[in-house]
Amino acid sequence: MKISLNWIKDYVNLDGIDIKELWYRFTMSTAEVEDVEFVGQDIQNVVVGKVISVVPHPESKKLKITQVDSGDGILQVVCGAPNVTEGILVPLAKIGGSVKKLPKLGKVKLVGVESYGMLCSAQELGISDDHSGLLILEGDYAPGTDIKSIIDIDDVIIEIDNKSLTNRPDLWGHYGIAREIAAIYGRELKPMQLDSLAGSEGKDKVDINVEDTEKCLRYSSIKIDGATNLQTSMNMKVRLFYCGMRPISPLVDLTNYLMLELGQPMHAFDSRQVESGIVVRSTKEPTLFKTLDGTERNLPEDVLLICNKERPVAIAGIMGGENSEVLEDTTSILLESATFDGPSIRKGSTKIGLRTEASARYEKCLDPNITVTAIQRFVKLLKDMNPNINFASALSDVYCQKLEPIDITITKPYIDRYIGNDLPQEKMVEILRSLEFKVDVEGDTFKIKVPTFRATKDITMKVDIIEEITRIYGYDNIVPQTLDIALKPLEYNEDRLLDHKIKELLSERFGASEVMSYIWYDNTYNAKMGIETNGQVKILNPQAQDANTLRESMVPCMLGFAEKNEKVYEEFSIFEIGSVFTAANPKEKCEQHKNVCILLGSKIKSEDELFYDLKGIMTYLAKTLKNITPEFTACTSAFNWVHPMKSVDISYNGKLMGYISVVHPSIKKNIGKKINVAVLEINRELLQAIDYASIKYKDLSKFPEVKLDYSFLVDNGVTFDKLVEDIRGFKSELLNSFEFVTIYTGKGLPEGKKSMTFRFVIGSNEKTLTSDEINGFAKSIIDYMAGLGYTLR
Structure with a gap:
């Protein structure tokens, strides 16, 4: 997950904090930071330029010769962008400046005409992947104004390992990350600006019917009219792009912005497609459904859907439907802010084979108590785009499974015993309250109320409270102590x-x-x-x-x-x-x-x-x-x-x-x-x-043993077991043991035969064997085997 430091600064004052040290402490206390990237620093000496005139290039059909007001003079710039026209304000990279992938600009000749700078697209500023034309600046800016004073190009982008956030759904948005940083550094967390939804009271509510109350925990919605003349601000587009999302349209951008800020996925339906209301239900049979990406998907049974009274309009928590997307002529929207059961979203996403930014968050078990907060924040940002929007309905809020804060009682001696250090009581309370835990102190007893955004799957017991205190206090600030524990023998597996x-x-x-x-x-x-x-x-x-x-x-x-x-x-x-x-x-x-x-x-x-x-x-x-x-x-x-x-x-x-x-x-x-x-x-x-068989011992002979290897020609049809059984039939007082050595089936053997080698160990407990006795044994075993059809090779 990518985090914008500029976004974090909206909620926490980071003055005086070393950025690299900040993310080291964040890794040590909260979640692993995989990468820190300083973006925008390669964009230098880029200002607002006003295009004064545009004439065709005499030697090129694509190029145009422009005169641009740079604030300190008129510059001639050759440009090939299709949307360059007189009177527009655009980013102008001056001589000596730099843009993305071009370290330093100089005077150049383009098809014989000198050019004293470069008019830039958003891609060349590194704030978008759009290279279709120049970035036209909306607003009244004086030529020569530093582009970085009107667009937040300089930023620090932090990539956090998603796996380390699995148990922390509150950290899947910038506001949750800001809360952690505020707690780590003991700084104030600024409140999020919300709309009161005044003006919606007394209006009819949207008809919401939640049939599957096991999978849908809460469904909040409101209808908004007058969503016209909207435009996503440049800085909002930059933040979305830096965090890995492509700006699409103002309403879609707002829902994505809220998801990245608060961690709450939202969806805006075209009101014309959901006039009859909303039904939240699971599929009873396989269903064909075309999603926003234009793909027709075969939905299996038991997948949660958002429907109007007639048909599905979205796969709950995963992706909206093509039949309800916001279009260019959309002026009225139904805003959805809901919480769905995490495991059910995970199963549905796996069955369908579709995983999205929304499903990735829902899988983590979001706090249902932030759905209305997300709507209030959305409306505030929407009014920033157009103050004249109005409510077409009251807030509808169907809360199926209410999540209450968790109460945990713990004592200071209990905490100290686990930590192994005596932390000041005031420090413990300060840390917990900075994380928005409510703490009542009675002597050395803490009565703690865990906020619901930490109570879905993270904080459930006393040891979790101890972890919160120690990680914010700093593990490296705790003096190691020798444990006083009883040593027990290791139990072998x-x-x-x-x-x-x-x-x-x-x-x-x-x-x-x-x-x-x-x-x-x-x-x-x-x-x-x-x-x-x-x-x-x-x-x-x-x-x-x-x-x-x-x-x-x-x-x-x-x-x-x-x-x-x-x-x-x-x-x-x-x-x-x-x-x-x-x-x-x-x-x-x-x-x-x-x-x-x-x-x-x-x-x-x-x-x-x-x-x-x-x-x-x-x-x-x-x-x-x-x-x-x-x-x-x-x-x-x-x-x-x-x-x-x-x-x-x-x-x-x-x-x-x-x-x-x-x-x-x-x-x-x-x-x-x-x-x-x-x-x-x-x-x-x-x-x-199998039980280990007991070992039977016998006295070793004081006299040397003799090992004799013999290779016998054996028919291919004779099994190993048959051959061993035949050898065991040979009786001799001199034979102590025998063992198989090897088999040979290559060249030089008669057809249908294989050569099998055995080692015979002979000896006596009474004397050293003579040559005659050894030769006699050899003749006996060879004759015995020959009598059974096994000739010596």
Whole structure:
């Protein structure tokens, strides 16, 4: 949000205050200031010039030669603006002066004619984006008058982070910001000039019917006639432009000006379109409606509308309708100043896909007690434009849900205990009253009445009062004190510890990189890749229509990462621990749990090698984390990225935990023609629930062990589990253990065969093995395996 310092000065005297220090203190006490921009300082030596004569340029169809009274002489200026005519007053940049994007002006020749200055548009003064013609000055100004004495070009524009104002609807206007600054510096806040609405009493009221009293908290309106001969002042236009809004027309400019000043959105209807009165209701069915921007929108059910007795004329709190906008011939308006329920405006704005300056403020839960104040301020500014306007109705005010000030009682010792410092009682009361809190003091007890503009969602309890006092007093003015609290042992979160251990093992032991993905499917990407999903948990108001389903598997997201990495790396391994969501159908209760997903991609290793790498990773994780050995059985997963042959389920004690699979060829080809991809996905909560198996110890042999590696040729149809089971059938007193080492499926193997390497550890507790005993064991295991059809490679 952009704030004009000139605007702030209307309500607070800032004399003697360093501007940069001011916004530092504002950041430290109230909200984050992101940027401070000094505007207008590049506009120099620009004065009021009166065009005395205009003649065509002899060598150019577009240019004209003008004689301009600069106040200290007549200057010849060549100008190409289409609206230059005799007698007008315009900004004149003299020799040596500067305008926007032109640092210093000098005498120039334009198509052979000398020009001694420049006649300026509003864009060249930096006060508008309008470059269609010269800025014609309305008023009786003497030539040579400094342009900055009649237009507030010099200003300081402050950009405040919107997120830091989310809980402060009172700060979404200049008057609220001025109130904060006045409190910070202990200065007076000047009252806002309002109209009493005298002359409206006794007239008929506009017929207002609020049907949806849950979404419309208050609706105030008044009808005004004689809205003719209006003109937005130049300084009002400049303030609107500096704060990011484009001047449109006097009545629209006034509503925007009030919104930026008071934080209260307003709307002016052409009275001819709402003669029958106003009805505030919600849509019962989808409705087509064309908004002010000319877009026809399909409004879903339960969106709040402003209607006349026949049809909608505005989407409440978001945007008016094209059928009720103020036109050039509009002389009578119905002025709306209302308060709508913040969450309902947010939901409606999201459903429609339309967010405006008005909806951004309504979402913050505005104070309904300022609607009439906004009307009084609007009328005051309107009368400044035309004192002859008159009221065509009395004030209509339908207050559906009255907001009362909040009462909070707190004691000084309670405040001191929280702050850790003994602040003077008088200072506490001064701070609270400067923020417009009403405070009654009884001894060391404060009975505080919170103003309604702070009571919608901000100040609700004692600690909020303490925060108000400390932030205005200054956090850096509070002397730090050591807390006197009891120390308690840290309670470990077992889930987080397991997550951390898994991440540590995967990154340090296996060199995998952690990735982070969204918890919903990207339906467009999945369709492109041929990935089929059956998620039953839908998002009612998704930010994008292609992201409306919460994921039941993490693999599609991981495949998206694989496609990106395939373009850069020959090999990569990535993992994520994240949430997945399941439900039997869209109407059933949703269940959420965490999964661990690991993906290996390689242009070097075969699919089988990646598959067995993942089996090794899973075995290592299970052994390290729970001291168990998982079971691998035929895969039962129905996901279409699971390979029909090269996949297994992961179980323990009969409970299915997840699966390992090479990615199905139909999907793999969409990731990359040369890449092989395998995935592992397990339920992290089921892994967490497994009890750690006790460790059985045995005495270490005093004698050395011998490790023998043998590679056996195995038919491709033989599973890993079958091979391990066969090896376990071999009995020998010398065999202490065996483990899988690697698999090879490349060149040099007989057709239909794969090479699988196992390491056998042999030894004796009684002696060192002799060469004959080692050779005897080797012959025995080789003969045993050959008898089962596994020949030594």
